[in-house]
Amino acid sequence: MTVADVFDDIVGQDRALRSLRNLVQTPSHAYLLSGPAGSAKLEAAIATAAALQCEQGGCGICDECQRVLRRTHPDVTVISRAGVNWSVDEIRDAERIARRIPVQGRYQILVLPNIELSVLAAPALLKTLEEPPRRTIFILLADELPDHLTTVESRCVKVPFSALHFDDIVTVLERSGVSSVQARMAAEAADGNLDRARVVARDEELAQRVTAWRNVPDQLRSVSPVALAQSIIAGLDAAIAPLQAVHAEELDTWKRDAELAGRRGGQKDVEQRHQREQRRFRTDELRFGLSTLTRTYRERLVASLEGGDDGDLRATNEAKSSIAAITAITHAYENLTLNANENLLLTDLLTTLTRT
Ligand SMILES: [Zn+2]
Structure with a gap:
């Protein structure tokens, strides 16, 4: 079995990371990472993208891995919406990228955060997921799973995330140079949300x-x-x-x-x-x-x-x-x-x- 080092920097979420490590060995065309805001889903999605592009399943050191982690890989795109909700046009743009042949990597990978905000765009998204180009992989992220996503969910391999533990948030903050006292205070203020912890730590x-x-x-x-x-x-x-x-x-x-x-x-x-x-x-x-x-x-x-x-x-x-x-x-x-x-x-x- 390949050791997927690319996941090693992500703190907490042991169970979700274990699933992802296994899942990337037999890639599917769509994954859905769901769990509360600030539970390191985006970090995990990027690591997954690296593991999929890497010949060694995510060594963390090769050119493919490095480019994905630095967000400069031509075949890994994180798409974010401009408004409160995903618009149908934005999903169509994503579909256009999905149809591109990978220029460097093994796959064309699209990461779409906050896909729960897609009431209007859900049908377009579903259509895209139903006819996936052969070498394209979607990694969808959702803070919640509302009813309008049920059909989208059924097209994806689901990986649940939980709110991060206090100690894990402290560890991440300390690693980024925040003092121990400030890290503990921020972790307490963050209620399991790493994104918020990063803001309040400063x-x-x-x-x-x-x-x-x-x-x-x-x-x-x-x-x-x-x-x-x-x-x-x-x-x-x-x-x-x-x-x-x-x-x-x-x-x-x-x-x-x-x-x-x-x-x-x-x-x-x-x-x-x-x-x-x-x-x-x-x-x-x-x-x-x-x-x-x-x-x-x-x-x-x-x-x-x-x-x-x-x-x-x-x-x-x-x-x-x-x-x-x-x-x-x-x-x-x-x-x-x-x-x-x-x-x-x-x-x-x-x-x-x-x-x-
Ligand atoms: Zn690698």
Whole structure:
């Protein structure tokens, strides 16, 4: 059996990588890598593409492997969509590339991320998958598997991915030069999402936000729930600023390219995608804050249980109020969706916490 070294740099996902290592030995024309956002699916897809092109099944050192890993291989294309959803035209463009004869490699490989965002384009995608050119391989990636993908799924070899473990995220961040303390904090804030962990690891204000959340119980003694909710939201606004800067730059580049190419329309799609990413960032950030707050109350609970003697009224009351607080936070966490009104949700929660 070939040792597929090209997968070795990917941390975690042992089971998925084991499947991929086996699968590349008898290639299929379509794979579907599915699992939560930030679970290293794209990294795994690139490694799979290298393993397929490489004569040794993914040695990681030959020219084929190197080119695929550096993303300069002429026969491996990662196609990304411009708007919120895949458009039928984008899928047709992918199909055109799929029909090309490989110029250097053994296969023509196309990687399509976020294929779950393809309600309208799914039929076109399906048609492409049903009549695959002989030497073409599709690697589709999906964060979720909605109903409209059922038929697409049935045409693919499926490889499930799970959210990454805390330790795996810490390892990846440390390898990229992030300090151990910052890596652990970012991994905690990332909730299994490596992409988010990479963003927050570079965030110098992260430690301050952790402290702010941990101080909520003390703050509530002197600050009103309304004022505290507002200050937490101000912290959120500051946290998202770097992402907004990246998006503004991306939009400028897009506008310049569109002008050069004489392209009209499509700008709204880019803006909508940015809005969606920013909403998700805020929701993730709030989830992280609520988890930090839960941990703070849990520590208080443990301390009151360990500290108090049997029948110690003060300790018993403190334990009870910590449990009530944890229940309220869990409830808020569950109500947190992309469309939640942050201000209302936080003010409600903080008001409840002052009563516990
Ligand atoms: Zn190789």
